[in-house]
Every structure is written in C-alpha cells, then in structure tokens.
Amino acid sequence: MSSNPLLSVEGLTVQFFTDRGTVTAVNEISFEIQEEEIVGLVGESGAGKSVASMSLLRLINGPGRIVEGEIRYKDRTLFALEEGPDGEPRKREDMLSDEEMRTEIRGNEIAVIFQDPMESLNPVYTVGNQLQEFIKLNRDISKKEARSEAIRMLREVGISDAAERYEKYPHEFSGGMRQRVLIAMALACKPNLIIADEPTTALDVTIEGQILDLVQDLQEKYGTSFLWVTHDMGVVADICEQVNVMYLGNIVEQAPVDDIFYNTKHLYTDALLDSMPRPDRTVERLKAIKGVMPSAIDPPEGCPFHTRCPDARQVCEQTHPDLRDVSDDANIIHRSACLKHDIFNVNYEGSLPMTDETKRQANTSAGTTSVNETGADR
Amino acid sequence: MSGDELTDLTASTPNSHGSTRPDNSELVRVDGLKKYFNVDSGLLSGLDFRFEYPPVRFERETVKAVDDVSFDIRRGETLGLVGESGCGKSTLARTVLRLLKPTEGDIYFEGENLADIGREELRSMRRNMQMIFQDPQSSLDPRMKVGRIVEEPMKAHDMLDTEGRRERAKELLNRVGLDPEHYYRYPHSFSGGQRQRINLARALSVNPDFVVCDEPVASLDVSIQAQVLNTMAELQEEFGLTYLFIAHDLSVIRHISDRVAIMYLGEIVEMGEKEEIFENPKHPYTKALLDSIPVPDPRASGAHGVLKGEVPSATNPPSGCRFRTRCPSLIAPDSFNLTEEQWEAVRAFMRAVERQTFDPLEESAIRNRFFEDVQLYGEAAAVIDEAIDLIALDSARADGVELNGSGEYSEQWKDAAEILLDAFARTSVCAAQHPAKDVEAGEDSDRFVACHLHR
Numbered sequence: 050m051s052s053n054p055l056l057s058v059e060g061l062t063v064q065f066f067t068d069r070g071t072v073t074a075v076n077e078i079s080f081e082i083q084e085e086e087i088v089g090l091v092g093e094s095g096a097g098k099s100v101a102s103m104s105l106l107r108l109i110n111g112p113g114r115i116v117e118g119e120i121r122y123k124d125r126t127l128f129a130l131e132e133g134p135d136g137e138p139r140k141r142e143d144m145l146s147d148e149e150m151r152t153e154i155r156g157n158e159i160a161v162i163f164q165d166p167m168e169s170l171n172p173v174y175t176v177g178n179q180l181q182e183f184i185k186l187n188r189d190i191s192k193k194e195a196r197s198e199a200i201r202m203l204r205e206v207g208i209s210d211a212a213e214r215y216e217k218y219p220h221e222f223s224g225g226m227r228q229r230v231l232i233a234m235a236l237a238c239k240p241n242l243i244i245a246d247e248p249t250t251a252l253d254v255t256i257e258g259q260i261l262d263l264v265q266d267l268q269e270k271y272g273t274s275f276l277w278v279t280h281d282m283g284v285v286a287d288i289c290e291q292v293n294v295m296y297l298g299n300i301v302e303q304a305p306v307d308d309i310f311y312n313t314k315h316l317y318t319d320a321l322l323d324s325m326p327r328p329d330r331t332v333e334r335l336k337a338i339k340g341v342m343p344s345a346i347d348p349p350e351g352c353p354f355h356t357r358c359p360d361a362r363q364v365c366e367q368t369h370p371d372l373r374d375v376s377d378d379a380n381i382i383h384r385s386a387c388l389k390h391d392i393f394n395v396n397y398e399g400s401l402p403m404t405d406e407t408k409r410q411a412n413t414s415a416g417t418t419s420v421n422e423t424g425a426d427r
Numbered sequence: 428m429s430g431d432e433l434t435d436l437t438a439s440t441p442n443s444h445g446s447t448r449p450d451n452s453e454l455v456r457v458d459g460l461k462k463y464f465n466v467d468s469g470l471l472s473g474l475d476f477r478f479e480y481p482p483v484r485f486e487r488e489t490v491k492a493v494d495d496v497s498f499d500i501r502r503g504e505t506l507g508l509v510g511e512s513g514c515g516k517s518t519l520a521r522t523v524l525r526l527l528k529p530t531e532g533d534i535y536f537e538g539e540n541l542a543d544i545g546r547e548e549l550r551s552m553r554r555n556m557q558m559i560f561q562d563p564q565s566s567l568d569p570r571m572k573v574g575r576i577v578e579e580p581m582k583a584h585d586m587l588d589t590e591g592r593r594e595r596a597k598e599l600l601n602r603v604g605l606d607p608e609h610y611y612r613y614p615h616s617f618s619g620g621q622r623q624r625i626n627l628a629r630a631l632s633v634n635p636d637f638v639v640c641d642e643p644v645a646s647l648d649v650s651i652q653a654q655v656l657n658t659m660a661e662l663q664e665e666f667g668l669t670y671l672f673i674a675h676d677l678s679v680i681r682h683i684s685d686r687v688a689i690m691y692l693g694e695i696v697e698m699g700e701k702e703e704i705f706e707n708p709k710h711p712y713t714k715a716l717l718d719s720i721p722v723p724d725p726r727a728s729g730a731h732g733v734l735k736g737e738v739p740s741a742t743n744p745p746s747g748c749r750f751r752t753r754c755p756s757l758i759a760p761d762s763f764n765l766t767e768e769q770w771e772a773v774r775a776f777m778r779a780v781e782r783q784t785f786d787p788l789e790e791s792a793i794r795n796r797f798f799e800d801v802q803l804y805g806e807a808a809a810v811i812d813e814a815i816d817l818i819a820l821d822s823a824r825a826d827g828v829e830l831n832g833s834g835e836y837s838e839q840w841k842d843a844a845e846i847l848l849d850a851f852a853r854t855s856v857c858a859a860q861h862p863a864k865d866v867e868a869g870e871d872s873d874r875f876v877a878c879h880l881h882r
Contacts, residue, residue: 093648093649093650094648204783204786207784209781209782209783209784210783210837211783212837213837223737225737226737253511253512253675254511254675254676254677254716254719254720255511255715255716255719255734256511256737257719257721257731258718258719258720258721258731258733258734259734259735261721261731262731280648280649281721282649282723283678283720283721283722283723284721285723286721286722286723286724286725286727287721287722287725287731306725307725307726309725310723310724310725310726311725311726320650321649321650322723324649324650324652324653325649325653325678325723326652326653326656326676326678326679326681326682326683327678327681327682327722327723328677328678328681328705328717328720328722329722329724329727331681331682331701331702331705332682334657334660335653335656335657335682336653337650337653337654337657338650338653338654341618341620341651
C-alpha cells in the first residue's frame with residue numbers, strides 16, 4: 050500500500066441509539082482507497098456497508114452517530130475526535146465544519162451514486178435542469194455554459210440524443226438511463242472519489258454490463274477512484290482492485306481482488322462464494338450458509354460469524370478477532386479477522402469444536418427470530 | 428381423509444402418480460399463446476382526434492406482452508424462463524395459470540384446455556396449480572397468522588376438516604424448514620427467506636402438481652437465496668412437483684432448471700436443455716445475455732455490456748425479428764453484396780449514428796474512425812457518403828455545435844440515421860421476415876432457435 054492514500058479510514062465506529070438499544074452498525078473498520086483505484090465494499094444486507102460508506106461524507110443522521118475513528122481525505126480531516134477536558138470526546142480542531150463539508154467536499158471532491166435513481170432525481174424538474182443547476186452551483190459558471198456542459202456530460206455517459214433528452218423529466222427515462230444521469234451528475238464536478246452504493250443492483254444484466262463498461266471507461270479517462278458498495282461478488286470480481294468484505298458491521302477480510310477469490314482467508318467469504326449459483330458452471334447443490342445474520346442490537350460475543358461458521362471452535366465464542374495481516378506473500382497485504390490463522394495465537398487448534406447445540410444457543414441469545422432456518426441444509 | 432395421508436403428505440395427490448416420476452409425459456402444453464393489453468383505458472381513451480378526414484377515429488394501441496408463445500413442460504421438471512424486465516415473462520406465467528385471460532391460443536393442463544373451460548371448473552383445477560411471488564413481504568396478509576395463511580387454500584378447496592388442516596399446516600411448516608410453532612405467529616416477525624418458506628408451505632398445502640415461481644429468490648440475500656433454492660429442490664423431489672421458474676438472474680436459472688427458455692419482447696427466442704443453452708448458445712440474444720453476466724471470478728475475461736441500447740417498446744415492436752434493432756449479428760441485405768468486413772464497418776457506423784454515440788467530427792475523422800481499413804463501392808458507398816455529409820462538421824458549423832443544442836443540426840443527424848437504417852437495416856432479412864422456429868435436428872427435438880442465422 051502506498052503511503053499516501055486518497056482516503057483513509059481508521060477505526061470507524063457508527064452507532065444508532067434506538068429505543069430498543071444501541072446498535073453498532075459499523076464496528077471499528079479501517080481501510081484505504083488509493084488514487085485511481087476501485088475498491089469494493091461487499092456484504093449482505095445488514096452488514097453495515099451503506100452506513101459505512103455514507104459516514105465517509107458524514108451523511109449519518111440521528112439516531113445514528115459516528116462515535117469513533119478518523120477519516121482523512123488527502124490532507125484534510127473529514128472526521129476526528131479527541132478527548133476533551135472532562136474526558137468527553139469532542140471534535141478535533143482540524144476536522145472540517147459542516148459548511149466546509151458541504152461546499153468543499155461533497156460533490157466537488159467526493160460524489161455519490163445511489164441505488165435508486167428515481168429517489169435521487171426530483172420528479173418535477175427536467176433532467177437537464179437538475180444537472181445544469183448542479184453544475185452551475187458547484188463550478189460557479191454561467192447558466193449557458195452549465196447547459197452546454199450538462200449536454201456534453203449526458204453524451205459522455207452514453208445518452209443518445211442528449212440535447213433532446215435534456216428537456217425530459219426523470220420518469221421519461223428508463224432505469225438504466227436514470228442511472229447514467231446520476232453518473233453524469235457525479236462526474237460533473239470532476240470529483241476524485243465516487244461512492245457508488247449498489248448502483249447496478251436494480252438493473253437488468255445487459256444494462257448492468259453497459260454501466261460497468263461505462264464506469265471502467267470513465268475511470269480510465271478521468272482517473273477517478275471509486276468505492277463500490279455491492280452484494281454481488283460477480284461485480285466485485287469484474288471491476289474492483291481491492292476488496293473489503295463486511296459482516297455484521299465488521300470488515301472480516303481485506304485483500305486484492307485476486308486473493309479474495311483464489312486465496313480466501315476468511316470462512317465467511319469462503320461460505321459466501323460457495324453459496325452462490327454460478328453463471329459459468331453448473332453446481333449440483335449449493336452449499337448454503339446456515340442460519341441468518343444475527344441482529345446488530347445484540348451481536349454474538351467473540352467472532353461475529355461464529356454462530357454460522359462451519360469451523361467454529363469454542364475459542365471463537367470468547368475472542369473477538371481484529372483484522373490482521375495473514376498474507377504468506379510479503380508483497381501483498383491480505384488481512385483477515387479469523388482466529389484460525391496462527392497470527393492470532395489463541396490456540397484455535399486446541400479448542401473444542403462448537404456443536405450445533407451450542408451454536409443454536411448462541412443464535413437465540415443473539416435475539417434472532419429464526420430458531421431454525423437451518424432446515425435448508427438437512 | 429385418513430390419518431395416514433396426513434403423515435405422508437405426498438400420498439394424497441388426487442391423481443396419485445409416484446412421488447418422483449421423471450417421465451417425459453407433458454404436464455403443461457402451451458400453444459400459440461398471445462396476451463395483448465390495451466394501453467389506454469377510460470371513456471375517450473381510444474378516440475383519436477385529427478385535422479383530416481375522418482376527424483375522429485377509434486383506435487386502440489395494444490401492448491403485445493406475450494406474442495405467439497408455444498412450449499411444453501414435462502412432469503417433474505423445472506423449466507426456467509429468463510428475460511430482461513418488460514419482456515413479458517410474468518405476464519406469460521400469469522396467463523399460463525389463467526389468472527389472465529389469453530387473447531389467443533391454448534393452454535393444456537393434463538390434457539384440459541384452460542383457455543376455454545368454465546369458471547367453476549377452472550377453480551377446481553387451480554388446486555393443482557399454485558404460484559409463488561417475488562415479494563414475500565406483500566404476498567402475505569400481515570393481519571393473518573401464519574397458520575391461517577397456510578390453511579387458506581385448503582379451506583378454499585374444501586380440503587380436510589379444521590383439525591386436519593391444522594395438522595397438515597404444521598407438518599408443512601416443518602417440511603419447508605420452519606418451526607411448526609411458527610404456526611401461531613404473524614408474518615412480520617419473519618425474515619425475507621422465512622417468508623418465502625411460508626409462501627412455499629401455502630402453495631404446497633393443496634398438494635399441487637405444478638408450481639409457478641415468479642422470481643422467488645430475487646429479493647433475498649445470497650446466503651439465504653441458496654437455502655431457499657435448496658429447499659425448493661428438495662420439495663420438488665419429495666412432492667413430485669413441476670416448476671415453471673421465472674428469473675432474470677441467469678446463475679439462478681442455471682442452478683435450478685432442467686430446460687431453459689429465453690424470452691425477448693414477448694417471444695421465446697431460444698429454448699433447450701440447460702447445459703446446451705449455457706454451453707452452446709445459438710441465438711445472438713442468448714449469447715449476449717450470457718456475456719453480460721459479471722462472473723464471480725477475477726481471472727475471467729470480462730466481456731460484459733456487449734448489447735447496446737434498450738429493449739424497444741412492446742406497443743410497436745420491430746418488424747421481422749424483434750431483436751434486430753440491438754442484434755450484434757444483424758444480417759447484411761443481399762442487394763449490396765458486401766464482404767464480412769465491409770458489413771461490419773457499415774453496421775458499426777449505422778448503430779453509432781443511430782444512437783449518437785460519438786461527438787460530432789469532421790468528415791475525414793469520421794472516415795478514419797469507421798472506415799479506415801475498409802473500402803466501399805457502388806451504392807453502399809453512396810449511401811454512406813450521403814450520411815457522412817449530413818453529420819460531418821464543416822467550417823460553418825465548427826463553433827457551437829460541439830456543445831450542441833442547435834435543433835437543425837440534430838435534425839440532420841436524425842436524417843442521416845434514417846438514410847442508413849432505410850438502406851441497410853430495413854432491407855435485411857431480419858427486418859423483412861419473422862424468423863421461423865428452427866428446430867435442431869437430432870434427439871433433442873426441444874431445442875429451437877428463432878433466428879435467421881440458423882436456417
């Protein structure tokens with residue numbers, strides 16, 4: 050990893066304070082994004098990937114709050130806390146104000162593309178109008194210039210008849226076209242980093258393919274970095290260079306894409322890959338992961354995955370593994386949070402395997418409604 | 428009903444065939460099925476006012492959601508139906524179950540034509556045909572307890588007594604991988620995967636032969652999706668079920684299906700055994716679909732996004748082959764006598780102009796970009812020259828148009844597209860003739876491809 054990442058996240062923790070208790074949606078995660086790199090943040094629903102990505106822009110609203118960690122973008126501090134005189138955490142001096150975040154970071158430096166383009170576009174204004182307004186505000190140019198820039202951007206993202214489409218309303222666009230508009234909007238201010246939150250999930254596979262091609266072309270052309278949030282390992286394999294796998298608020302594995310797939314070091318990643326039906330070969334029987342993800346209100350003790358892990362031992366219930374480099378190649382950093390690896394030195398081999406009975410107890414105590422979703426694996 | 432039948436759920440099948448009998452007899456046969464919808468509804472919607480004679484006329488636009496589809500489904504198999512959104516796969520499924528009345532065509536279920544039987548008869552037939560929907564959230568009544576939800580179809584078909592129904596419901600909950608005690612809970616306390624299991628239990632309660640599954644796992648997480656798919660496969664074996672399985676996800680289709688049908692804009696364009704379809708696709712659309720899937724393997728060559736443009740409207744589908752407007756293998760019109768290379772260049776240029784995928788350029792730049800290694804002659808060259816003339820930048824247009832908003836220039840661009848399409852696309856055999864279903868010779872008589880390339 051280079052010493053000068055574009056964005057670095059250190060020990061980020063986000064909690065939601067609800068009536069039913071405190072939910073730790075993101076638990077001490079750390080990762081980096083280099084210049085011109087596409088980084089994947091992958092996980093199932095409820096893993097905390099959207100919360101993690103939104104907190105980078107400090108777009109977390111009550112009852113949620115970033116309670117710990119440091120987020121740095123280039124030489125600026127997007128978020129950092131320090132201890133106040135009474136031991137209370139308070140904002141560190143170099144942390145950007147809300148005003149600075151709004152005017153200097155969001156849109157200009159870091160842009161976002163959301164999953165549902167209909168919700169990100171205003172239905173009562175034409176697409177061109179919104180795009181032009183956005184460019185005008187952020188780049189401080191005249192309306193006329195903004196208009197021609199908007200049309201140019203629309204063509205750039207592959208919208209044919211850009212001049213004509215400029216006058217149309219969002220509902221007159223198909224899902225794929227709307228997503229292109231959002232990409233145009235994100236690119237309009239030439240940001241260095243784009244956070245893409247499941248941008249192709251709602252699209253048909255042929256349209257998804259077009260969008261992925263487009264993103265790769267644009268990335269090559271402008272050198273934009275991406276944080277690509279997705280649940281689809283196919284998309285990850287396709288476009289990401291560096292991958293972070295999330296489970297229950299934790300990053301459990303972090304490695305270059307090839308190592309994630311070919312040298313998997315965490316049992317959750319392994320299980321996830323095994324449970325997927327493959328487009329490129331026929332699998333007779335899917336190896337489903339047992340159970341469901343526990344509730345984040347009352348997560349299991351120890352390793353968050355131990356309640357569903359096929360190789361869980363008793364030590365996994367007691368020790369919470371942090372993310373450590375387990376790479377056998379000095380040139381590659383491959384981090385995993387699995388006690389199986391020697392580096393954790395917790396006598397995994399000597400620990401007794403967990404029985405189904407103990408796991409089930411763990412599962413119910415973790416507050417899930419599913420006592421018995423294991424039926425599928427008989 | 429005897430107590431024995433309760434414990435052995437499979438034995439109470441009315442027409443009791445064995446639990447799994449993978450014979451080749453057909454359970455469902457669909458023949459020339461059409462389902463059209465009127466676009467507008469309302470009092471004056473069909474009226475069309477104009478300034479010529481006659482001033483008012485009555486015309487209805489129709490969406491050809493399903494257009495002349497024929498296939499059969501064999502007992503005990505899973506037929507996968509794939510296609511992009513809007514291709515008509517859900518409409519087809521609903522029409523097969525006669526939840527929608529077909530505009531034309533026949534649906535035979537165990538030899539009976541569902542298209543022309545009476546209401547009461549249809550109602551009793553429905554016991555053998557059940558459906559599972561995509562959204563497990565909205566297909567379960569939040570005010571009913573799980574038990575009542577599962578019992579509902581049995582009640583509607585007068586199966587068993589109260590006690591028997593309860594016992595069967597609990598037994599079924601167990602079979603689909605839930606706890607029988609879940610009988611007393613409300614749907615909201617269940618996760619998506621569990622809700623889909625409740626749906627399964629409900630569908631199976633009346634012991635159907637045929638289950639139509641409309642995107643049953645599309646809204647589930649990968650790990651849960653695998654659990655549900657495995658359960659569905661087990662139940663199929665145990666209960667001797669026949670599935671019509673609709674999905675847009677080709678990986679899921681590849682996993683669960685025995686045979687696969689590919690649908691595009693209301694028509695089935697290719698159909699055959701699963702391995703055949705995935706390993707040896709013949710229709711350009713099938714090929715394109717398979718190439719678009721992001722493969723979960725970073726070392727795979729990423730050939731995605733091979734299809735340009737979007738699915739055209741079903742109100743006014745393209746003539747001839749419906750896929751021709753996006754087809755990467757459009758056949759050259761005979762009249763020009765183009766070589767393969769020439770045709771490729773012409774086709775690429777035509778599509779680029781049609782979709783305006785490049786910024787305005789000067790004439791030489793256009794030629795360089797599209798016709799660098801290709802020399803055209805005769806009429807084809809004349810058409811291309813005319814089109815290039817229309818869109819090329821000259822000194823008069825050099826300013827302004829790059830940032831394009833000027834109406835006249837964009838009109839000319841459209842004219843150029845029209846000229847090209849008229850000359851090269853609309854004269855192609857793909858536009859002139861509807862492709863016949865070409866049945867592959869050989870043992871596998873089911874394989875067919877509706878494409879002019881395979882004749």
